[in-house]
Amino acid sequence: MRKRPLILQSDFGTSDGAVSAMYGVAYGVDQELKISDLTHEIPQYDIWEASYRLIQTLSYWPEGSVFVSVVDPGVGSTRRSIVVETKAGQYIVSPDNGTLTHIKRMIGLKQARVIDERVNRLPNSGESYTFHGRDIYAYTGARLAAGVITFEEVGPQVDVESVIELPIVEAIYDGEKVRGTIDVLDVRFGSLWTNISRDLFKKLGVDHGGRVEISIENGTRTLYKNILAYAKSFADVYVGEPLVYVNSLDCMAVAINQGSFARAYNIGTGTSWRITIRKAPRLVYENESQVFEG
Incomplete structure (x- = not known):
């Protein structure tokens, strides 16, 4: 299977090793992956801006591209970890916290799946509850981009209408x-x-x-x-x-x-x-x- 581009977005900044750790996990899955950064300068916890930067960028990437977006103030809570397929054919790995608002409304979602962490989680990271960007999202995104798993193997399918949206005021x-x-x-x-x-x-x-x-x-x-x-x-x-x-x-x-x-x-x-x-x-x-x- 041909490898897909992997694009990362977060609110981590680049002053410490968090983003590099995500790269390391992805290359640990497949060293031939092509990884790019959307941005890591989202203001801390700003889900709205994360959603907007995705809609600003996603349409210019080829069908099959895999985006990993980690702006996750609810890490460790009951919020879902999901992967969606857009109607344009790209994939987004993200917490289900409103990050997909603009994509859902302006491009549309074709399918959504909850990540099955029993198989799609970095080995030996099961006791870590605060860095899902590395242990779950980067790992799952890399496996999907590298063709190690199919979209169907991400986890159980859920109704796209259940994907959380932030409040919007229509023009x-x-x-x-x-x-x-x-x-x-x-x-x-x-x-x-x-x-x-x-x-x-x-x-x-x-x-x-x-x-x-x-x-x-x-x-x-x-x-x-x-x-x-x-x-x-x-x-x-x-x-x-x-x-x-x-x-x-x-x-x-x-x-x-x-x-x-x-x-x-x-x-x-x-x-x-x-x-x-x-x-x-x-x-x-x-x-x-x-x-x-x-």
């Missing part, structure tokens, strides 16, 4: 404005990535170069309100100027050209962070432009 268009949540940051550059799809945004009838009014709230507080350009790319606005654009997931994002929008305005992420976008009244931004030119 909406009410005939005048679109409203959604700030799901995650483009970490390195501080852009805000929303759950407002490009198709939903298009209902506003704004073309590239047009202006939109955005407001950002957290609970009952409005943290930001301004009129921004809708740009194709960062190069369409001045350095330091904010903009709205379509990100790599085909959703709307907000940024500052060569700056961090999140840091500048102290913006966070999650379902309590709401963003509203509407078409800016033409008179407003034309007057603003005249004042600026004057």
Whole structure:
């Protein structure tokens, strides 16, 4: 059987030996495996971001690729350890704690199986209850990627509808404005990535170069309100100027050209962070432009 790529994600960081131990376990299964890292810089215990980074990445990997995602604040509890097959044909090994939320909703799950630890657990690790990423997930993922086991040999099948999802707030268009949540940051550059799809945004009838009014709230507080350009790319606005654009997931994002929008305005992420976008009244931004030119 041809070996499959093995891709690892965690909140372990790389300042100690945890990630290296996972590599070691995988190579112990088969030294010819091709192992890659998605990221090991997920914020500690942040299941939501783990879910988002999977949806950001998974579709670009070939059918049959095996992902191991370990963000596991419930390690040692009764939460399930599962492997799912997506409708696109990739596999994900993960605790069943919400990590698969975006994959389940946006790509879909074909099958799910609970890991049978009697056979899919690193030998002689049975007394370890705190490093399932190494002892169960890396080991099972490597065995699946190497063809040592088939998907059916992972363990008993369970209903894909039973796979746990985190709460989601759907983006909406009410005939005048679109409203959604700030799901995650483009970490390195501080852009805000929303759950407002490009198709939903298009209902506003704004073309590239047009202006939109955005407001950002957290609970009952409005943290930001301004009129921004809708740009194709960062190069369409001045350095330091904010903009709205379509990100790599085909959703709307907000940024500052060569700056961090999140840091500048102290913006966070999650379902309590709401963003509203509407078409800016033409008179407003034309007057603003005249004042600026004057």
